[in-house]
Amino acid sequence: MVVMGSIAHAHWLVEHGCDGLAVFGTTSEANSLSLLERKRLLEAIVNSGISPARLLVGNGSCAVPDAVELAKHALQIGCGNVLMLPPFYYKSVSVEGLFDFFAEFIDRAGDPRLQVYLYHIPPVAQVGFPFALIEKLRSRFSNVIAGIKDSSGDFENTRRLIAEFSDFQVFPGSEAFLLAALRLGATGCISATANVNAESMQQLFQNWHTAEADEMQSTLNCVRQTFQRYPMIAALKAVLSIANNDENWRTVRAPLSQLSDADTQILLRDLEGLAFKLPRL
């Protein structure tokens, strides 16, 4: 049932504004899924007709063998774009140690189709991607290290990434930075809220150079801020649940908790006030 919901959601997203789908990121609760669950769900998505080229497959494991196994499986079914967390258990490790982790991963995945996107999300993973690491990786694996999802929440970091690295796809991890980042040369954004609001983001993406862009950004911000008052993943799922009259959509895995009924009602009322279009799959 959850898989069915995920498939319907994936198709709805592609039809409603998403150019690509970052499956198995933080909002996907990928770290709460076993390796086998991730493989089966990815197969189901690809078999349902979503083009593998559209997929950015989250691959976060602190163990190289697990990361290699997931990447090889994804590559086997045509998915070459992977979004890599750093090995996030260990703290205070050196740039060289982190480099060695990715170098071993890339070498053992051993596939020229592999395109690695770095997943920089220090508020959650704690371990991030310092510039020295990105430089070292790009210098050694120029054809593999394709881009970064910058979920630092620090626009100055996004700005520097765009300014310092050419031929590198930079995606802020929040649409709050979409317009400002596009003006500097960003590729787009990869955002949790895109799960329910991608159409408006795509509209800004296509019209960022127009006079209406700032107002579009402002509307996006209002929706995002409304969701941000609550734990994001639970809030997104509560809205999907209500919009589709499906209790299963509220499911989150521990240690996350569902949004309460009371909070869901306030969230819906506030979204209604913003004329937000509910995501009916």
Added chain:
Amino acid sequence: MVVMGSIAHAHWLVEHGCDGLAVFGTTSEANSLSLLERKRLLEAIVNSGISPARLLVGNGSCAVPDAVELAKHALQIGCGNVLMLPPFYYKSVSVEGLFDFFAEFIDRAGDPRLQVYLYHIPPVAQVGFPFALIEKLRSRFSNVIAGIKDSSGDFENTRRLIAEFSDFQVFPGSEAFLLAALRLGATGCISATANVNAESMQQLFQNWHTAEADEMQSTLNCVRQTFQRYPMIAALKAVLSIANNDENWRTVRAPLSQLSDADTQILLRDLEGLAFKLPRL
């Protein structure tokens, strides 16, 4: 080769001061091993003749299905004592969410032999075990929640754990607190440095009420502080490598890095100054 080294080391530890072995903790680099590697190594340890009752099997996964799979495997081969990390990827989660994670784990493991030891190591995992969580777990699973390894590095936390929870095995995560904790009623300690210095710890453990105890503690502290000048895991392995004339012992997995030759030499010289007995397996 690495497995052979681990087995020889396990037997040496049991013969040189360790009452139990916490396999697959942080120093074991358990989070750098795949699930399958952990299973195979645990089987090898048990098959080599180490009693399962002596083993405390580290089980740290952010995904309940993986944690259940590891625990069921351990139980199948007679290992009921597991050392559980919290699901450490997600930050800012509620006590209820963390409780739900452990409750689901215990229910799905579904074995009355299961004894859960909580692995509190906030400097690394970031997510820890607040007292409210421990209370809630003990109240619901009184026969399962057996103890805690307190690697907070905060002796006040250890003191409170001993004072507030009766019939609960409290192990500070460093022998630096061994004497002080034993005086308050701790069960022992579970420490990285025990990998090379367990005999001296056992000696203090057996003589903590004697007049020599403070001096024994002081000697333990000197050795620990010497190791702590370096990344602990790499330093322990460097010393095991030199003591056993085996380069394989220096191996660490990325993102960790080996200790340099220069640092190894200084470390050895300093240990020699302390009349430290090298761990010859």
